[in-house]
Amino acid sequence: MSLPAPTPVPELLPLLRADLSAAGFTVDGLVAHLGPMVSSALGREQLLPAERATRTDGSPAAALVRLFTLGVEVPFDVVDAALPQLGADGLGSLGLAERTGAGVRATCDLRPYGDEGHVWWVASDLSTTTRSKPLPPDHVLGIGGASVTLASWTPRPLVRRALDLGVGAGVQALHLAGHAEQVVATDLSARALDYARFNSALAQQEWDLRLGDMFDPVTGERFDLVVSNPPYVITPRRARVPVYEYRDAGRAGDVVVEDLVRGVGDILEPGGIAHFIGNWEIHAETTWRDRWRGWLQGTGLDAFVVQRGTQDPAEYAETWARDGGHLPGSWVHDELYAAWLEDFAERHVDGIGFGVVTLQRPRAPREPFVDLIEVRGPVHAPTGPAVLAGMASRAWLAEHDDDDVLDVAWRCAPDVTIESHSLPGDVDPQVILARQGGGLGLTQQLDTVGAALVSVCDGQLTARVALNAIGALLGGEDPTSGAMPMLRDLIARGFLRRRS
Numbered sequence: 362m363s364l365p366a367p368t369p370v371p372e373l374l375p376l377l378r379a380d381l382s383a384a385g386f387t388v389d390g391l392v393a394h395l396g397p398m399v400s401s402a403l404g405r406e407q408l409l410p411a412e413r414a415t416r417t418d419g420s421p422a423a424a425l426v427r428l429f430t431l432g433v434e435v436p437f438d439v440v441d442a443a444l445p446q447l448g449a450d451g452l453g454s455l456g457l458a459e460r461t462g463a464g465v466r467a468t469c470d471l472r473p474y475g476d477e478g479h480v481w482w483v484a485s486d487l488s489t490t491t492r493s494k495p496l497p498p499d500h501v502l503g504i505g506g507a508s509v510t511l512a513s514w515t516p517r518p519l520v521r522r523a524l525d526l527g528v529g530a531g532v533q534a535l536h537l538a539g540h541a542e543q544v545v546a547t548d549l550s551a552r553a554l555d556y557a558r559f560n561s562a563l564a565q566q567e568w569d570l571r572l573g574d575m576f577d578p579v580t581g582e583r584f585d586l587v588v589s590n591p592p593y594v595i596t597p598r599r600a601r602v603p604v605y606e607y608r609d610a611g612r613a614g615d616v617v618v619e620d621l622v623r624g625v626g627d628i629l630e631p632g633g634i635a636h637f638i639g640n641w642e643i644h645a646e647t648t649w650r651d652r653w654r655g656w657l658q659g660t661g662l663d664a665f666v667v668q669r670g671t672q673d674p675a676e677y678a679e680t681w682a683r684d685g686g687h688l689p690g691s692w693v694h695d696e697l698y699a700a701w702l703e704d705f706a707e708r709h710v711d712g713i714g715f716g717v718v719t720l721q722r723p724r725a726p727r728e729p730f731v732d733l734i735e736v737r738g739p740v741h742a743p744t745g746p747a748v749l750a751g752m753a754s755r756a757w758l759a760e761h762d763d764d765d766v767l768d769v770a771w772r773c774a775p776d777v778t779i780e781s782h783s784l785p786g787d788v789d790p791q792v793i794l795a796r797q798g799g800g801l802g803l804t805q806q807l808d809t810v811g812a813a814l815v816s817v818c819d820g821q822l823t824a825r826v827a828l829n830a831i832g833a834l835l836g837g838e839d840p841t842s843g844a845m846p847m848l849r850d851l852i853a854r855g856f857l858r859r860r861s
Contacts, residue, residue: 363497365456376451380444388475394423419439440452469486484560508533523540524586525568558570588637590637622720667736719752766849768825773818777795778798781793811844815856
């Protein structure tokens with residue numbers, strides 16, 4: 362049975378914020394106190410280095426790490442000293458901890474979080490690393506790899522109304538409040554909304570919280586930005602298989618992502634953006650791009666989908682059969698593993714893709730653009746600015762013909778470098794690459810005309826004039842027509858920009 366979510370007692374929250382800040386229980390404070398090695402281990406859910414580092418450390422920060430991050434019992438007087446304004450009893454009144462004789466034990470996870478300009482704390486249920494039993498079905502996740510990835514990749518224009526679809530503990534809503542006049546947050550889990558209510562109050566933010574599945578709580582409404590970390594895990598519908606609210610949408614296969622794609626356009630304002638992460642199936646004799654083109658057909662939405670990686674059915678089963686605290690060799694783990702393999706085999710699933718999705722409702726009727734790419738390597742964080750700029754560039758290209766493109770004086774982005782690769786003795790390079798140093802870190806192969814064009818794009822000459830000059834220098838036919846697909850790709854993916 363799950364413990365109740367914490368209660369946002371208004372008069373106690375300022376005391377908690379003040380004590381946590383004074384103790385250095387912040388992202389930067391803990392990195393400075395624990396050191397990069399211990400902090401990195403905690404980020405990987407490895408607790409032993411932090412346990413060793415805080416075992417004899419009498420500081421307030423160490424006491425709070427042991428209490429909330431490691432989940433161990435801490436003496437009452439030590440907690441009282443670490444939180445001099447709130448006190449250990451105040452933690453109990455907020456529902457964050459309970460007294461156990463002479464000690465105090467956390468009843469939930471409380472972790473520091475933030476971005477470039479904010480310091481926050483996020484309460485959630487205790488993780489599998491600090492509890493002896495598997496997770497209950499209504500477990501509420503806190504800060505994890507998926508939520509951090511989504512937050513980093515989210516484009517952040519200033520908007521009037523934003524929606525966090527599947528708010529969970531509220532990680533995405535915390536960010537949205539910084540650039541949206543109104544934040545609406547929904548979830549099908551009542552416990553998740555309770556945690557979100559506490560975290561919004563702790564952050565001194567106001568969210569319009571609503572209970573319900575998918576688009577039901579916002580039927581008939583429109584938003585400028587929709588962000589979602591949905592329950593996208595592809596879970597087999599089998600007897601004796603645990604179902605978790607935070608990951609299982611109760612739909613077969615990857616239908617939850619398909620439903621999101623097909624339905625989100627109805628709640629987007631013209632020019633509105635939807636941004637989410639997800640998993641998708643790759644069926645026998647098809648590609649992941651085939652699946653996405655099928656989903657997008659008829660939606661009228663612009664689409665930029667980045668596949669970050671793939672897993673085969675066994676890898677996927679191994680990842681999620683362990684999730685929730687089920688150890689290999691236990692009947693639940695083995696039942697889950699077998700159920701996944703059977704389900705994928707029955708439906709001819711060869712692989713599972715995962716990545717980041719950005720959709721946009723065009724401002725005016727036109728043919729939508731669809732860009733489906735793979736980016737497997739590291740990206741520059743935050744990635745959201747590059748995503749937003751890319752959506753704007755692709756929309757501009759969709760609204761302008763080739764003559765318009767040629768009449769712009771493009772400039773090469775400052776993070777772009779050119780690489781030439783030659784075999785020993787060759788006069789001319791075999792391969793020419795344009796490479797981004799920031800953003801998505803994309804690489805574009807160029808021909809001789811493309812390399813020359815990129816080298817002269819300084820915002821002074823139009824593309825038409827530059828290509829005519831390049832053609833004259835090369836002594837061949839006018840390269841303009843043949844260069845258009847490459848020019849459009851360079852613009853769409855941020856190698857070339859319009860002069861500001």
